[in-house]
Amino acid sequence: MYHGIDTQAIFNCVAASHFREQLSWLKEHYSIVPLSVLVDAIQFPSPANKMSNLASITFDDCYVNFAELALPILQEYKMHATTFLPTGKVGYYNDWDEGMSGFHKMGIMSYDMLRQLPEQAVEVGSHGIAHVPLDRLSHDEIEKEIVQSRAEIEQNIGRPVRFFAFPFGVYPFKYRLRLREGENDSLGGYRAACTTWWGRYNTIKDIHVLRRVTICDFDTLDDFKDKLYGYYDWLVMKESVGRYYKVMRATF
Numbered sequence: 001m002y003h004g005i006d007t008q009a010i011f012n013c014v015a016a017s018h019f020r021e022q023l024s025w026l027k028e029h030y031s032i033v034p035l036s037v038l039v040d041a042i043q044f045p046s047p048a049n050k051m052s053n054l055a056s057i058t059f060d061d062c063y064v065n066f067a068e069l070a071l072p073i074l075q076e077y078k079m080h081a082t083t084f085l086p087t088g089k090v091g092y093y094n095d096w097d098e099g100m101s102g103f104h105k106m107g108i109m110s111y112d113m114l115r116q117l118p119e120q121a122v123e124v125g126s127h128g129i130a131h132v133p134l135d136r137l138s139h140d141e142i143e144k145e146i147v148q149s150r151a152e153i154e155q156n157i158g159r160p161v162r163f164f165a166f167p168f169g170v171y172p173f174k175y176r177l178r179l180r181e182g183e184n185d186s187l188g189g190y191r192a193a194c195t196t197w198w199g200r201y202n203t204i205k206d207i208h209v210l211r212r213v214t215i216c217d218f219d220t221l222d223d224f225k226d227k228l229y230g231y232y233d234w235l236v237m238k239e240s241v242g243r244y245y246k247v248m249r250a251t252f
């Protein structure tokens, strides 16, 4: 999971030179596939669909710097990425980060820019509308964030929207969301959704709450490798305990 790429490491942007090094390392160690291929492998595991070295690259927030700096490097390595758009912020900037230490103002792509993203290299997913934590909203408001954002992106860029990323990675535990088509209480027909919960592995149970590995601006190449070798996998257990108490508080 990335956010932005800049010429130097700043706020939540990885330096372009580091990003290139990271992709070069990934190319040696993983098959980088579109998120849809990864989700297929999770949902329909088979020997031909071996999960062991599959990985996907995601970028939250659809920053202009994705198109300007990340995309050319991804294309150099022939890699695919999914980027998640908060539709209420199209053409605006990351105002939700204001006040955070080291805040760096970053423009969000316009629909014109989004339409120009090469389809074989980039998939656009939804990141809701207002970029707010969904656990602060009512069920109706959450439904609007999830359903309307998808419809708006599809209308404006003319491509199907299949994936959702929870703003701030926050999952609203009060409600058992159903994001997939055909399920009761369907919220808009997404194939899968991403959190910011730590994790290198996902199973079929995680389809609506996919774990990711956060790549930070200050990561050295060794830090990056450590994250992918599993040195931080203890976070999975630590965060699971935290979530257990959150669920208890939300449901009782």
Ligand SMILES: [Zn+2]
Residues within 6 Å of the ligand: 060, 061, 127, 131, 167, 168
């Ligand atoms: Zn975001």
